[in-house]
Amino acid sequence: MKRYWLMKCEPDAYTIDDLKRDGHTSWEGVRNYQARNMMRDDMQVGDAVLFYASNADPSGVTGLAKVVRAGYPEPRQAKPEWYMVDIGFVSRFADVVSLETLKATKGLEKMVVTQKGSRLSVQPATKSEYDIIVRLGRAKA
Protein backbone atom coordinates (compact mmCIF):
# COMPACT_ATOMS: atom_id res chain seq x y z
CA MET A 1 0.00 0.00 0.00
CA LYS A 2 1.52 3.23 -1.16
CA ARG A 3 1.78 5.93 1.45
CA TYR A 4 2.26 9.67 1.31
CA TRP A 5 4.61 11.86 3.30
CA LEU A 6 5.74 15.40 3.77
CA MET A 7 9.40 16.05 4.51
CA LYS A 8 10.76 19.37 5.68
CA CYS A 9 14.14 20.86 5.02
CA GLU A 10 15.59 24.32 5.33
CA PRO A 11 16.81 25.76 2.03
CA ASP A 12 20.21 26.45 3.62
CA ALA A 13 20.60 22.70 4.07
CA TYR A 14 19.01 21.22 0.95
CA THR A 15 16.54 22.27 -1.73
CA ILE A 16 14.45 20.63 -4.42
CA ASP A 17 16.96 22.00 -6.93
CA ASP A 18 19.76 20.19 -5.11
CA LEU A 19 17.69 17.02 -5.32
CA LYS A 20 17.08 17.56 -9.02
CA ARG A 21 20.81 17.95 -9.55
CA ASP A 22 21.74 14.94 -7.39
CA GLY A 23 18.90 12.68 -8.51
CA HIS A 24 18.64 11.15 -5.05
CA THR A 25 19.86 11.80 -1.55
CA SER A 26 20.07 10.28 1.92
CA TRP A 27 17.77 11.98 4.41
CA GLU A 28 20.36 12.06 7.15
CA GLY A 29 20.34 13.91 10.42
CA VAL A 30 16.76 13.67 11.69
CA ARG A 31 16.92 13.75 15.48
CA ASN A 32 13.30 13.33 16.44
CA TYR A 33 11.96 10.00 17.62
CA GLN A 34 8.56 10.32 16.00
CA ALA A 35 10.13 11.15 12.65
CA ARG A 36 12.72 8.43 13.10
CA ASN A 37 10.09 5.81 13.82
CA MET A 38 8.22 6.67 10.64
CA MET A 39 11.37 6.46 8.55
CA ARG A 40 12.41 3.22 10.23
CA ASP A 41 9.05 1.46 10.32
CA ASP A 42 6.63 2.93 7.83
CA MET A 43 8.31 4.43 4.78
CA GLN A 44 8.57 2.05 1.86
CA VAL A 45 10.13 2.20 -1.58
CA GLY A 46 7.69 3.89 -3.94
CA ASP A 47 6.00 6.04 -1.31
CA ALA A 48 5.36 9.59 -2.47
CA VAL A 49 6.95 12.59 -0.77
CA LEU A 50 5.98 16.24 -0.69
CA PHE A 51 9.21 18.20 -0.45
CA TYR A 52 8.68 21.13 1.93
CA ALA A 53 11.01 24.10 2.41
CA SER A 54 10.86 25.46 5.95
CA ASN A 55 12.23 28.79 7.12
CA ALA A 56 11.98 29.88 3.50
CA ASP A 57 10.54 32.88 1.72
CA PRO A 58 7.86 31.75 1.53
CA SER A 59 7.86 28.37 3.22
CA GLY A 60 5.94 25.71 1.33
CA VAL A 61 5.99 22.65 -0.87
CA THR A 62 8.57 23.12 -3.62
CA GLY A 63 8.29 19.80 -5.41
CA LEU A 64 7.83 16.06 -5.30
CA ALA A 65 10.07 13.16 -4.43
CA LYS A 66 9.71 9.45 -3.81
CA VAL A 67 11.22 6.96 -1.41
CA VAL A 68 13.92 4.97 -3.22
CA ARG A 69 15.33 3.16 -0.18
CA ALA A 70 13.40 2.21 2.96
CA GLY A 71 14.64 2.99 6.45
CA TYR A 72 18.18 1.98 7.36
CA PRO A 73 20.54 3.08 10.14
CA GLU A 74 22.76 6.05 9.61
CA PRO A 75 26.33 4.85 9.20
CA ARG A 76 29.07 5.33 11.80
CA GLN A 77 26.92 4.68 14.84
CA ALA A 78 28.05 2.21 17.46
CA LYS A 79 24.42 1.27 17.98
CA PRO A 80 21.83 1.91 15.29
CA GLU A 81 19.78 4.59 16.98
CA TRP A 82 19.04 6.97 14.12
CA TYR A 83 17.60 5.95 10.81
CA MET A 84 17.23 7.54 7.41
CA VAL A 85 15.65 6.85 4.05
CA ASP A 86 16.81 7.72 0.56
CA ILE A 87 14.58 9.82 -1.64
CA GLY A 88 14.71 10.43 -5.38
CA PHE A 89 13.73 13.46 -7.43
CA VAL A 90 10.32 13.41 -9.09
CA SER A 91 9.46 16.98 -10.03
CA ARG A 92 9.97 20.59 -9.15
CA PHE A 93 7.03 22.96 -8.90
CA ALA A 94 7.41 26.08 -11.04
CA ASP A 95 6.25 28.06 -8.01
CA VAL A 96 6.22 27.10 -4.38
CA VAL A 97 2.84 26.08 -2.98
CA SER A 98 3.10 28.26 0.08
CA LEU A 99 2.06 27.43 3.61
CA GLU A 100 -0.43 30.26 3.31
CA THR A 101 -2.00 28.50 0.32
CA LEU A 102 -2.00 25.16 2.12
CA LYS A 103 -3.80 26.72 5.07
CA ALA A 104 -6.36 28.35 2.79
CA THR A 105 -7.09 25.26 0.69
CA LYS A 106 -10.09 23.13 1.46
CA GLY A 107 -9.16 19.54 2.20
CA LEU A 108 -5.79 20.36 3.75
CA GLU A 109 -7.06 21.54 7.14
CA LYS A 110 -5.92 18.38 8.85
CA MET A 111 -2.39 18.28 7.50
CA VAL A 112 0.21 18.30 10.26
CA VAL A 113 2.09 21.12 8.61
CA THR A 114 -0.89 23.47 8.73
CA GLN A 115 -1.33 22.99 12.48
CA LYS A 116 0.01 25.69 14.76
CA GLY A 117 3.29 24.80 16.39
CA SER A 118 3.84 21.73 14.24
CA ARG A 119 7.53 20.96 14.17
CA LEU A 120 7.60 17.39 12.97
CA SER A 121 10.03 17.20 10.06
CA VAL A 122 8.68 13.95 8.62
CA GLN A 123 4.91 13.79 8.52
CA PRO A 124 2.30 11.44 7.14
CA ALA A 125 -0.10 12.78 4.53
CA THR A 126 -3.09 11.28 2.75
CA LYS A 127 -3.53 10.53 -0.95
CA SER A 128 -6.22 13.16 -1.12
CA GLU A 129 -3.93 15.81 0.41
CA TYR A 130 -1.13 14.79 -1.91
CA ASP A 131 -3.35 14.99 -4.97
CA ILE A 132 -4.63 18.43 -4.02
CA ILE A 133 -1.10 19.77 -3.59
CA VAL A 134 0.07 18.23 -6.86
CA ARG A 135 -2.82 20.01 -8.58
CA LEU A 136 -1.89 23.29 -6.90
CA GLY A 137 1.70 22.84 -8.03
CA ARG A 138 0.66 22.15 -11.62
CA ALA A 139 -1.87 24.96 -11.65
CA LYS A 140 0.88 27.41 -10.94
CA ALA A 141 3.25 25.96 -13.50
Next chain:
DNA sequence: GCCAACGTTGGC
Protein backbone atom coordinates in the same frame (compact mmCIF):
# COMPACT_ATOMS: atom_id res chain seq x y z
C1' DG B 1 15.94 38.62 14.66
C1' DC B 2 12.08 37.62 17.70
C1' DC B 3 9.70 34.51 20.24
C1' DA B 4 5.98 30.87 20.88
C1' DA B 5 5.68 26.12 20.77
C1' DC B 6 7.67 22.04 21.32
C1' DG B 7 10.95 18.04 22.66
C1' DT B 8 14.59 16.62 25.65
C1' DT B 9 17.37 16.61 29.76
C1' DG B 10 18.40 16.16 34.37
C1' DG B 11 17.83 17.26 39.37
C1' DC B 12 15.12 15.87 42.85
Next chain:
DNA sequence: GCCAACGTTGGC
Protein backbone atom coordinates in the same frame (compact mmCIF):
# COMPACT_ATOMS: atom_id res chain seq x y z
C1' DG C 1 7.88 10.26 37.66
C1' DC C 2 7.49 15.25 37.94
C1' DC C 3 8.63 19.45 36.02
C1' DA C 4 11.80 23.49 35.40
C1' DA C 5 15.38 24.67 32.51
C1' DC C 6 17.25 24.46 28.29
C1' DG C 7 17.94 23.97 23.22
C1' DT C 8 15.68 23.80 18.76
C1' DT C 9 12.24 24.65 15.25
C1' DG C 10 10.08 27.48 12.26
C1' DG C 11 6.53 31.16 11.18
C1' DC C 12 6.50 35.76 10.99
